[in-house]
Amino acid sequence: MVRSIKRIKKGEEVCVSYTDLLQPKAMRQSYLWFNHQFTCSCSRCTVSPSTLVDHALEEILASNPSFSSAGLDLNLYRDEANKKLSHYVDETITEFLSVGDPESCCKKLERVLKGGFHVEQLESKDGKSRLNCKFHPFNHIALNSYMTLASAYRIRSSDFLSFHSKTDESQLKAFEMSRISAGYSRLLAGATHHLFCSESSLIVSAVNFWKQAGEYLLTIAGSSVWNLLGLPISELSTVVKYKCSECSLMDIFGAKSILNQAERTNFGNISSDFLACVRSASPKFWRFLIHGCDYLETFKDPFDFRWLAHPHCVEEDVDFIKEDSNCEHHAEWYINARTHIYKVGMHSLVFGVILAHICYGQNSHLTTHVLNHVENFVY
Template sequence: MEMRAIDDVIEMGRQLTPALPPLSHALHDSFLHSHCSACFSPLHPPPPPSRVLYCSQACSASDSPLHTSSAELQLLLHRQSPSSAASDDGDTSDVRAALRLLAALRDAPSCCGSQRIAGLLTNRDTLLAPETATSGILATIQSGAKAMAAARSSQKGSSDVSEDMKATTLEEAALCAVLTNAVEVQDSEGRGIGIAIYGTDFSWINHSCSPNACYRFQFQSALDTGTLQSLRASRMWISPSGCDVKMDNGAIGFSGLRKGYAEYGPRIMVRSIKPIKKGMEVTIAYTDLLQPKNFHAVSGDFPLERDGISFNQDEAIERLTDGINDAVADYLSAGDAESCCLKLEELLTVRVLDEGLKTDTRKIALRNHCLQLHPLHYLSIEAHTILASAYKVRGSRLAPPSTGVDRVTWEDYDLTRISAAYSLLLAGAVHHLFCSESSLICSAANFWANAGESLLKLARSLAWDENYKTCMCSLVNQSEAYYHLSHPSYADFERISNHFRNCVTHHVREVWDFLRHGCPYLRGIRDPIDFSWLGTNLDSCLGIVRNVSRHELLGQTAEGRPMVFQLGVHCALYGNFLLSICYGEGSRSTSHIQGILRSEETL
C-alpha cells in the first residue's frame, strides 16, 4: 500500500492530513514517571514515582480504562516483581503499545490477521522468517509476545495461563505491526520520549531517501468536542493506492476500528516539503537523512582520498566513530565538556589514516601530509553538532550565578563565541547539502534557527550599548510577511532563499575570522557557508589566521557586534521561514524562534 496526491498541484508547506490521533501509544519506560501517559506532556513538578501518571483528571479518565483493560498494568506489575526474570530487561514501550493496539481493536477481531492488523502491515512473515530474522529481533518478538500473552491471561483471570500462552500468533502479529509502523515521538528538545502507531492515513506512507513530505507532532491533553470536530473537518490531500486498496479500505472504515482511535495522545500531521503533482506518491523519511545509511544516497560519498589514492574508508570510519563515541561519553556520562571538545577537535584535525599507509610506497610518500575529515562528511556534522553544544554548556558553566546573561567573563564569552561559530558552520554545511537535496529542508531549518539563536546570544552578551540592534536589510523589515508564507510558491521560495543567502554570505565574510579566532580546528575552515574553497588541498587552508591579541579582539568585538547581531537575525529569520514550511505556523519550533526574535525587537 502507498499514499498518492489527489490534487492537481500541492505546493510545498501544505498540511496534507488532519492532525491524526494515535491508534496506540506508549511512553518509553524512562519517561513513565516524568510525563503524562495519555498526552505525553511533562509533569510539573514530577510527582513521586508510581506506576502510570497523568497530568489531569481528563487525561486520566481518557487513558486509565485502556491502561487496565489492555493488560499494560499487569505487564508492568509483572516486570517490577522481584521474582520476574524480565524485571531488569530493556524498554517495554513496544510491547505495551502492542497490548494497547489489541485492546483498541477488541471489538473488531476481524481487523486482526497475521499479515495486517487494522490495515497496518505486520511484516510478521518477514520479521520471523529464519533466513531474514536476526537472532536479536526474533528473540525480541518471541519473548515480547509471550510477555503480552501472559499479561493478557492474567488480566482475564485465566486459570490456565500456560494453555493461553501457547497461541501467541495474535500477540506476535501486533508486536510486528508496532515494529513496522510505530514512530518515535520527540519532545521539544528532540528527545525520543515514546512511540505512537497511527492509522492507515499515516501508516500507508512509504519511506524515501528523497521524500516529498515530513511530519510533526501536536501535543494536547484531552480535547473538547468543538476542537475535535474542527480537527476532523480538516481535509486529506492524499489517498491510498495499491493492489489491496479495496480490502484495506474496508478495514479502515470498520466501525470497531474507529472506536479504537483514541481522542487523546500525540497527534501527527503530514506536510509537503516539495511541490507534489496529482497522482505522485507521497513519501516521508523513516530515518534521519543526515545519518550514514541515507547520507550517501542523499549527498554522495565524500571519499578520504588524496592524489587519486583512496584509503581504507571502513577502517578509518570505524576509528573516527569510536573516537567520537569516546568524546561523547566524556560529555554525557562524565559531564566533562572540556575533554569532549579537546578530543573531538584533535580527531578532526590530526591525520586519520597514518597507520594504514605503511605498506604502499605511494602512500608512504603521503604520510607527512595532513588528511582531514571532509567538513561535509556525516561524521564531521555529528562532531560539529556535539562541539556546538559542548562549547555552549562550557560557556554557561563559567558564568557566576550573579552575573546574568548580559555580563559574562571573557572566558565564558570566548566559549560562547566558538559555540556560535560551530552552529554557523553546521547551518552552512547542511544548507550546502540541502541545495542539492531539498528533502533536507527540515534539518537545514533547525540548524539555521540554532545558528541564529547562538549568534543573537553572543551579540547580547557584551552589553555596553544598545545601538547594535540596527538591521538595514529590506528582507528583515519585511520578515513579518514571511510568517504567513508557510506554503509559498516555488518561485517565492527561491526568491526569498536567494536574498537571505546573499545577505548571510556578506555578513559571514565580515565576522567569520572573529568568530573562529583561537580555535585550532576552525582556523582550517575558510568559509562556513561557501564551500568552494574545499579543493584538493585542505592543508593549504591551515594557519591562515594571524594571532590577534585580546586587545584587538576587544576592538573587533565592539565593531563586530552589530554584524554578529545582523547575521544572527538573518539566520534566525531564514530558519524560521524554513521551519514554517516544514512544521506550519504555530508549531513549537516556530513559536520558539519567533519568541527570540520578538525579544530582540526585530518583529
C-alpha cells in the first residue's frame, strides 16, 4: 500500500528514498552511486538549477561589513569555509559518539555555529580583510548539529543528576540543560518544517522532529522542578484541560478522532491552523527556554526566520530573571511560560500524529506510539 499527501495520478511515478533526504543533491547522488550503483532520476534530483530546498541545505552565510566583494568570486571562499566547517563538525560529532563527552561536544558545536569560520586574509581594493562564514540555519550540517546538541544536552542533564546529590541547585542545573535540549529540538522542528513546506518528500523528517520536539517540551512542562520556582506541580492539571481557542487541533483531540478528522479535512487547513497557533504561542516562552545558551539566544523566534534579513535585531525578553522583579510577577510569568510550553508541546505531538498517519497509516507502530504518548500525558 502506498500513501501520499497528495493525489497520485494514473501512470505517475512513486519514488522511494534510499538516502537521507535532508542532504543536498550532490551528497545524495554520491551516496546512491557509491552504495547502490545507480543515479536517482526523480524530479528533485534532475531539476536544474537545484531546488530552493537543496540550495538552502548547503547555504553558507558570509559577512564582513568592511569587506567589498566587488571583483571577487565569494563562492570560492564559501566553498573553502564550508569544507573546513563541515570537517570540524564531523570530527566533533564522531568524537562525541566514540568518546561520549557531551559537554565538550556542546562547547565545540556551539562555538562553530555561533562564531563560524574566518577565511584567511582577502585582498581587496581597501586592503586586506577577513570574511566570516557561518552555517545558514537550514544548512544540512547545522540541522545535524541541532540533532546532536539536543541529544547531548539531554544526556548532560541525566548525567548531572546521576553524579550529583539531588539538591535544589543540582535539579535546577539539570533542568537548565533539559530546557536547552528542548530549545534545539524546537529549532530543528521549525527549520525542517520550513523545508518540508517546499518539499513534500521530507515528511518523514518532519514526523520525527515534531514528535521529538513535542516529547521534549511536554517533559519540561511536566517537570517537578517547577516546584522550586514556586509553581506547584498540581498547577499542570489545570493546564492540560484547556481547549485551544486559536486552532481546531485540540478540539478534534479524542485520540483516533484526530486521524478520522485528518482524513475528512483538507490537510492544508489543519496545517495552517497548527502553524498559526504555534507561531503565536512560541514567542511567549522561547526566551525562557533558551536562556543561558549563547547560540540559541541569537534566534528571536524558532519558527520565523525573517530575522535573517536583520541579524542584529534580536529582542531581549528576560524579565523572568531580573532580580528586582517582584514575586507575583515571577509566578505569573512562569505560569504563562509553562502553559505555552505545554500548549506547543501537545500541538507538536498531535501534528506529528497527523503526519505519521499520512506517511505510515493509522495502525503503524510510530502512529500508535505517538498517540499513546499523547493519551498518557493528558489522561
